[in-house]
Amino acid sequence: MDKQYKCHKISGGKVKGELLFSKDGLCFYLIDPKTGKIIEKEHCLYGQSIAGKILVFPYGKGSSVVQADGMYQLKMTGMNPAAMIVVNADTTLAASAIILKAPMVNKMSGDFYKELHNGDMAELDADNGILTRI
Amino acid sequence: MYLTEEEQKMLNGDYGQGTQLAMEILAAIGEAYDAPKMVPVTRTHVALSNQEADLWFAEKLVKGGAKCCIRPTVNPSFNLKQFQEITTIEKEDEEIVMRTHAAYNKLGAVMTYDCTPYLEKNVPRFGEIISFSESSATPFVNSVYGARTNRESAQSALCSAVTGVTPYYGYLLKENRAGQVLVHVEADMEDDFAYQMLGYFAPKKIGFDIPVFEGLKNPSKEALMNLGAQLNTGGNVALYHILGFTPEALTMEEAFQGKAPQHEVVITDDDLKAMREEISDKKGKIDFALYGCPHFTIDQVSTVADLVNGKKLAVPLFIMTSSLTHSLAQKMGYMDIIRAAGGEIVEDTCMDQPCWKFLYGKKGITDSPKCAYYTKRRDMQFVIAPLKDSVIAALKGEY
Numbered sequence: 001m002d003k004q005y006k007c008h009k010i011s012g013g014k015v016k017g018e019l020l021f022s023k024d025g026l027c028f029y030l031i032d033p034k035t036g037k038i039i040e041k042e043h044c045l046y047g048q049s050i051a052g053k054i055l056v057f058p059y060g061k062g063s064s065v066v067q068a069d070g071m072y073q074l075k076m077t078g079m080n081p082a083a084m085i086v087v088n089a090d091t092t093l094a095a096s097a098i099i100l101k102a103p104m105v106n107k108m109s110g111d112f113y114k115e116l117h118n119g120d121m122a123e124l125d126a127d128n129g130i131l132t133r134i
Numbered sequence: 135m136y137l138t139e140e141e142q143k144m145l146n147g148d149y150g151q152g153t154q155l156a157m158e159i160l161a162a163i164g165e166a167y168d169a170p171k172m173v174p175v176t177r178t179h180v181a182l183s184n185q186e187a188d189l190w191f192a193e194k195l196v197k198g199g200a201k202c203c204i205r206p207t208v209n210p211s212f213n214l215k216q217f218q219e220i221t222t223i224e225k226e227d228e229e230i231v232m233r234t235h236a237a238y239n240k241l242g243a244v245m246t247y248d249c250t251p252y253l254e255k256n257v258p259r260f261g262e263i264i265s266f267s268e269s270s271a272t273p274f275v276n277s278v279y280g281a282r283t284n285r286e287s288a289q290s291a292l293c294s295a296v297t298g299v300t301p302y303y304g305y306l307l308k309e310n311r312a313g314q315v316l317v318h319v320e321a322d323m324e325d326d327f328a329y330q331m332l333g334y335f336a337p338k339k340i341g342f343d344i345p346v347f348e349g350l351k352n353p354s355k356e357a358l359m360n361l362g363a364q365l366n367t368g369g370n371v372a373l374y375h376i377l378g379f380t381p382e383a384l385t386m387e388e389a390f391q392g393k394a395p396q397h398e399v400v401i402t403d404d405d406l407k408a409m410r411e412e413i414s415d416k417k418g419k420i421d422f423a424l425y426g427c428p429h430f431t432i433d434q435v436s437t438v439a440d441l442v443n444g445k446k447l448a449v450p451l452f453i454m455t456s457s458l459t460h461s462l463a464q465k466m467g468y469m470d471i472i473r474a475a476g477g478e479i480v481e482d483t484c485m486d487q488p489c490w491k492f493l494y495g496k497k498g499i500t501d502s503p504k505c506a507y508y509t510k511r512r513d514m515q516f517v518i519a520p521l522k523d524s525v526i527a528a529l530k531g532e533y
Contacts, residue, residue: 011162029508039511064267064291065187065287068191068287069188076186090372091290092290095159096287098166099159099287
């Protein structure tokens with residue numbers, strides 16, 4: 001059976017996708033909605049596209065409007081991430097995901113960060129708090 | 135999560151779809167943070183942004199018949215009338231300003247268009263439970279006044295304005311407000327600008343922990359505005375304490391609620407200097423100066439007026455402020471002085487708005503790292519410098 005990892009739902013949904021890990025926090029406003037590429041030069045994923053990925057990052061950064069505005073624009077162009085996995089979800093980030101019905105979880109069980117890497121495929125069932133490696 | 139009968143009715147849609155949507159979102163946030171219940175709020179501030187997501191959500195609530203029971207003050211968009219005199223405003227940008235205004239008006243918001251509601255029009259008292267969005271506002275009300283808010287998004291704060299409640303978790307509970315990291319500030323905090331850099335740099339050393347700053351002497355209200363705005367831009371810090379100064383940190387015992395700091399860090403002049411070099415554009419010729427992120431106070435306006443009095447600016451200079459400060463600047467003569475020098479004071483406006491298209495691709499000077507951070511998306515470059523130095527640079531056209 002494929003290995004499963006427990007997590008905690010912030011915003012519901014069920015998706016499949018490729019994992020993309022970021023060690024830096026994310027400001028959705030500093031992602032180009034046309035390409036899904038990160039435009040913040042100092043960011044570890046600068047120039048890479050987050051479109052369609054299950055995006056794993058430690059926390060959100062930015063003010064009370066930019067996460068929702070950024071996520072909304074990405075959703076309109078279809079360049080949004082398939083889902084988001086975070087460590088620290090502040091309210092602006094969590095609320096933006098909930099409002100835009102974008103799947104988001106936190107509290108991944110311990111070995112997730114050790115055992116999974118960029119490019120691995122996974123299925124995330126945010127409603128039931130389960131990530132399955134596929 | 136426990137809901138009262140009234141809250142359950144909202145969730146069931148008894149008060150219409152708008153209120154239902156607002157309660158659904160708050161309940162989902164409550165579940166995400168394991169909140170046991172909702173609590174009433176007595177003030178709200180919504181970071182209206184005049185952008186697509188903002189308008190989409192506000193109009194959705196209007197369509198569902200929602201009305202704010204705790205009327206929020208709101209953040210700036212841009213002042214259409216004033217900007218039509220300064221530049222050409224595109225049809226779509228004009229339309230979004232008018233639609234956003236109409237939507238918020240229908241919801242019953244108080245249309246202050248100001249990102250410093252904590253200085254005027256929406257000032258909470260100690261311990262008051264409120265729902266504030268806007269990154270300079272949440273740290274100020276939490277830290278300086280000791281009111282209690284989480285780091286709300288514009289939309290979650292609007293949901294609380296509609297329903298009158300917020301989930302009970304996070305910074306609303308006293309035990310979650312204890313300091314975690316002791317920050318020894320060894321840098322020479324000689325002016326308000328040093329607080330900008332301290333705020334922007336500190337999250338790199340402290341991460342998500344609640345900082346207790348030690349070594350800060352009587353910061354001005356502007357220094358506190360700067361500190362909070364930058365802490366919440368460079369990182370996610372919506373609550374800080376200043377030892378012996380802010381109301382929940384008069385002593386070490388109080389600041390850390392009887393526990394020892396989890397760790398301690400030191401911040402020096404070299405740290406702040408390196409930070410500034412990293413985020414500021416190179417020195418040289420500049421094309422404009424832009425201030426008021428967060429909105430300038432009347433004292434900051436007077437500092438600029440004194441510096442440009444009787445002189446001519448080499449490049450355009452803009453100050454963004456609240457309508458009250460704008461009106462005061464007129465009454466007190468600062469407006470005439472600044473205009474005579476070639477500058478302008480604009481009310482109800484944020485730098486992150488499409489009204490500044492005439493500055494895209496150009497290089498400006500500002501005193502605010504936050505101003506420079508968000509405008510990356512709008513192709514504006516900024517040299518970041520202390521207020522006085524930057525105004526002198528605007529007089530010369532060069533820094």
